[in-house]
Amino acid sequence: MREIRIHARAGQGAITTAYILGYAYFLKGFYPYAFPHFGAARMGAPMNAFLRVDTKPVNLRSQIYEPDYVLIVDPTLLKGFNCLGGLKEDGFAIINDTEGFDKSNLNFKKKFYLVPGTKIALETIGRPLANTVLLGAFVGIVSELDLEALIEALKIRFKGEVLEKNILAAKRGFEFIKSIL
Amino acid sequence: MKKFLEGSQAVAEVVSLCKPGVIAAYPITPQTHIPEELSRMVAEGILSSQFVNVESEHSAASVVLGSTASGVRSYTASSSQGILLMSEVLFNIAGLRLPVVLTCANRAVSGPINIWNDQQDSISLRDSGWIQFYVENIQETVDFHIIAYRIAEDRRVMLPVMVCMDGYILTHGLEPVDMPTQEKIDKFLPPYKPLYKLDPENPLTLGFLGDSDYYTETRFAIQKTHQELLNLIPKIMLEFKNTFGRDYKDGLVERYYIEDAERVIVAMGSICGTIKEAVDDLRKKGKKVGLLKIITFRPFPSEQIYKALKDVAKVAVIDRAVSLGSLAPLYSEIRALFFGKKQAPKQISSFIAGLGGRDVTLDSIKGIFKKLSLNKEIKEEFLDLKPELLQEEL
Numbered sequence: 001m002r003e004i005r006i007h008a009r010a011g012q013g014a015i016t017t018a019y020i021l022g023y024a025y026f027l028k029g030f031y032p033y034a035f036p037h038f039g040a041a042r043m044g045a046p047m048n049a050f051l052r053v054d055t056k057p058v059n060l061r062s063q064i065y066e067p068d069y070v071l072i073v074d075p076t077l078l079k080g081f082n083c084l085g086g087l088k089e090d091g092f093a094i095i096n097d098t099e100g101f102d103k104s105n106l107n108f109k110k111k112f113y114l115v116p117g118t119k120i121a122l123e124t125i126g127r128p129l130a131n132t133v134l135l136g137a138f139v140g141i142v143s144e145l146d147l148e149a150l151i152e153a154l155k156i157r158f159k160g161e162v163l164e165k166n167i168l169a170a171k172r173g174f175e176f177i178k179s180i181l
Numbered sequence: 182m183k184k185f186l187e188g189s190q191a192v193a194e195v196v197s198l199c200k201p202g203v204i205a206a207y208p209i210t211p212q213t214h215i216p217e218e219l220s221r222m223v224a225e226g227i228l229s230s231q232f233v234n235v236e237s238e239h240s241a242a243s244v245v246l247g248s249t250a251s252g253v254r255s256y257t258a259s260s261s262q263g264i265l266l267m268s269e270v271l272f273n274i275a276g277l278r279l280p281v282v283l284t285c286a287n288r289a290v291s292g293p294i295n296i297w298n299d300q301q302d303s304i305s306l307r308d309s310g311w312i313q314f315y316v317e318n319i320q321e322t323v324d325f326h327i328i329a330y331r332i333a334e335d336r337r338v339m340l341p342v343m344v345c346m347d348g349y350i351l352t353h354g355l356e357p358v359d360m361p362t363q364e365k366i367d368k369f370l371p372p373y374k375p376l377y378k379l380d381p382e383n384p385l386t387l388g389f390l391g392d393s394d395y396y397t398e399t400r401f402a403i404q405k406t407h408q409e410l411l412n413l414i415p416k417i418m419l420e421f422k423n424t425f426g427r428d429y430k431d432g433l434v435e436r437y438y439i440e441d442a443e444r445v446i447v448a449m450g451s452i453c454g455t456i457k458e459a460v461d462d463l464r465k466k467g468k469k470v471g472l473l474k475i476i477t478f479r480p481f482p483s484e485q486i487y488k489a490l491k492d493v494a495k496v497a498v499i500d501r502a503v504s505l506g507s508l509a510p511l512y513s514e515i516r517a518l519f520f521g522k523k524q525a526p527k528q529i530s531s532f533i534a535g536l537g538g539r540d541v542t543l544d545s546i547k548g549i550f551k552k553l554s555l556n557k558e559i560k561e562e563f564l565d566l567k568p569e570l571l572q573e574e575l
Contacts, residue, residue, distance in 0.1 A: 015353075019187075022355055026185040035354035038296075057318070057357070059454035059461075061350050062542045 002144075003064045004051040007083045008073035008131075011043040016157065017071065017131040018049035021138070023153035024145055025053045033058040046077055067091060069142070071134050073117070075101045084108060094137055096130045113137065115176060124169040125162075132166045136173025140181070147174050186358045188319045188351040189214030192258070192284055195323045197228040198366045199282075199330050202253035205233040205244035209263035210296045211348035212286035216258060238263040242270035249279040250387055252378030254330065257281065260348060261288035261302045268306060274341045275310025276399065277388045280333030280373070281341040282326065283311075287450070287501075288348040289537040297538020298348040300450060304502040304510050310403050312342040312410065313479040315449035317435075319356040322346045324427060325476075327366055332417055334373050338406060345478075347451040349538070361425055369424045407480035414477060433482035435474040438464060439489050442471030444553040447490070447515060448499040449475045452534070452541055456499075459546040470550050475511065483518040490515075491524040495553040499564075501535045509533050509561065530559035539565060 004021065008014035015036045022032035030053045037048045050064045066086040070093040077083055084093055087110050097103075097114035106112075115137045117130025125132070132154070139145040147170065154166050186194070192215050196204075204223070206216035222228035231248075235241045238259050245255040259267055264285055274281050285303040289295040303313060312332065316322045322344065329342035346352060377385060391399055411433065418432035429435075435453075438460055439445060446456050453474040463470045473489050475482070490496055500509035507513065512531040519525040532549055535541045545564055552559060 019355055023185050026357060031357055032185065033354060033356050035350065037349075060458040060543060061451045061454045063540045065542070 001052065001054040001058070002069070003067045004053070004069045004071065005064045005067040006049040006051070006071045006073065007077050007081065008047060008049070009043075009077070010038065010045045010047045012073050013129055013131045014047060014049040014073060017073070017135060018051045020132075020150070020153045020157055021135055022051050022053070023156055024135075024139065024149040025051075027149050027152050028145060030055060030144070031057045037063055046081060069093070069138070071138065072096060073130055073134065074098075078106070084110065084112075092141065094134050094141075096134060098130075113141070113177065113180070115173060117173065120172045120176065121169055124172055125165045132169040133173035133176075136170035136175075137177035139170075140174045140177035147171065183357050183359050185355055186319065186360070187214065187353065187355045188322055188346060189286075189353070190218055191319050191323050191358050191360070192326060192346070193218035193222065194360055195326045196256050196282075196284075197222050197230075198361070198363055199256075199327060199370060200228075200254065201230055201256040201282075203231050203233060203245065203248035203255040204257070205235050205241040205248075205255070206257050206259065207235050207238045207241045207263060209238070209260045211288055211298070211352045212258045212260040212263070212284070214352065215284060215286070219256075238266040239270060242267035242274065245281050245283075246270055246274050246277070246279060247379075249274070249281050250277065250379045252373070252375040252380070254334070254373040255281055256283075258284035258286065260286040261290055261296075264302050264306065265290065268309070271306060271311060271341070272309045273388065275403065278339040278403075279341060280330070280339055282329045282333055283341065283343050284326070285343050285345045286348045286352045287345055295537040298350055298501075299536045299538070300345065300347070300501040301503065301536075303343060303345045306343070307479055307510065310340060311479060312338075312340055312407075312477070313345055314342065314476055315345045315478055316351070316476075317451055317453045317474065319351055319354065319358050320427070321429075322351055323358055323360065324421070324425065324429070327361065327370060328417065328421055328432070330373075331370050331421075332410070332414065335413070335417075336376060337413060338410060339376065340403065340406060345450065350451045359427075365424055369421065410480045411482055411484070429476070431482075431485060433475075433477045433485045434489060435476060436471070436489050437474065438471035439473060439493070440471075441469055442493055443469040444495045444497075444550055445471045445473055445490060445493045446497045446499060446546070446549060447473045447475065447486075447511065448501075449478060449511065450501065452499060452501065455541055455543060456546050459543055459550065462543075463547065463550060468550070478511075481514055483514075486515065487518055487522065490519075490526055491522070493526050495528045495530075496526040497530045497532055497549050497553055497559075499532045499534050499549070501533075503533055503536070528553070528556075528558040531561045532559070532564050533561065534564035536563075
């Protein structure tokens with residue numbers, strides 16, 4: 001079983017991210033269970049989305065406390081939230097490296113990758129929605145997924161021009177991570 | 182065909198395949214996605230149905246009461262305060278023997294305001310005459326909506342059915358789902374043929390005054406139907422299995438590693454998945470533990486529960502609701518059914534868990550199994566209670 005935790009603010013598309021990633025796993029024959037956890041129901045409030053994936057139907061319904069992977073869409077959440085809490089020893093985090101993100105305090109012993117998600121998103125999608133870029137990077141790291149599966153999943157969620165831009169964003173994220181791996 | 186679907190989306194899809202003529206609902210979190218999706222289907226012509234926009238849940242329930250009374254298959258959904266606002270009408274729907282199907286996206290009841298999951302809303306309606314199913318996952322959610330219409334409209338039943346799905350965990354969760362085909366649903370669920378209907382050409386009155394000469398018999402008749410349902414539901418489940426290939430056994434309870442179990446947890450809804458995970462882990466370590474999942478809460482399957490638990494030494498009942506001022510709702514009924522029986526568990530403990538969205542973790546469930554291994558019956562424990570929040574003086 002693989003457990004993935006996404007940290008974002010309400011409105012930043014964390015549920016869509018979990019959905020798309022879940023769909024990519026689904027297309028690969030896995031059994032995903034994607035689910036959100038909202039705090040206060042308002043835009044901008046910190047929230048989590050979760051994805052639990054297995055080779056058999058997932059029974060476990062609790063939130064995720066010891067993730068294999070963490071995706072941090074909004075790095076400002078690292079202040080005040082233990083976003084990396086419980087991350088497994090052999091796991092990793094992907095952090096959106098936004099402009100002005102203070103990395104000097106990032107005293108973290110486990111593996112993490114900084115991906116300029118917002119920058120790439122502005123260049124490809126034209127809006128500061130880093131999710132697809134981070135997903136492109138994610139499928140570049142894990143062995144059980146590939147870029148093709150992610151693109152197929154994006155096709156389920158998006159259409160037309162938005163789809164094309166998101167595919168481009170995913171490819172750029174993928175290429176970025178391959179360049180630093 | 183398998184799809185990766187959100188629970189609410191899956192409900193909307195399966196409801197549309199059941200072809201209700203009238204849908205009326207008022208949005209409330211976490212039910213909102215269901216009527217939202219159904220109204221989209223109607224607006225885009227995917228579903229040929231009348232979607233009635235209403236100003237409150239009381240009106241939504243009143244609309245489906247009226248449409249069902251005029252002989253049309255109808256659907257509504259609600260949660261929490263919404264379903265409580267419906268409650269006055271819900272008792273009427275059951276009393277009038279109208280086969281409405283309603284989805285309850287289970288949510289806590291205010292105050293304080295809490296939009297998250299527990300089962301207080303539907304549990305509070307247990308005495309309304311509605312049949313109640315509690316589902317564990319999204320596949321069950323889909324299947325039990327088809328079963329709900331089939332049972333509700335059966336001439337031997339003619340009672341409304343509430344399908345209770347945990348809010349967020351199932352309504353907002355996505356899972357692979359095998360969505361049944363229209364062809365199979367049509368085969369299993371024939372068009373609704375009412376026994377009586379409101380029709381201006383052939384006037385009749387429904388639900389008129391039933392005074393002390395008649396009222397008792399109307400209640401007795403519903404009670405008798407509920408008792409008969411305990412025999413009928415398993416038969417319909419067999420038909421369901423033959424049509425769709427999924428086996429819910431008797432459709433009343435699910436026995437998970439009960440055979441040789443020494444410690445068993447009884448529960449309802451999505452929490453049963455987490456309990457199964459705990460059972461799997463503990464079984465690998467040789468611990469004789471199991472789960473008894475209650476699927477049908479109304480009618481209450483006392484006989485099936487008795488048979489499943491009579492040889493189990495220690496039982497814990499988890500309620501995701503409270504009966505303030507008394508024992509937890511499911512717990513009290515489990516205790517009652519063993520009254521005067523020679524074969525019974527040595528201990529039946531009560532745990533109240535997952536209120537207002539408090540997460541129920543795998544460790545907490547394993548903790549309950551651990552507590553059962555001690556020789557002490559727990560009369561009532563609020564799982565993962567934070568005593569530090571109770572220290573302040575008012």
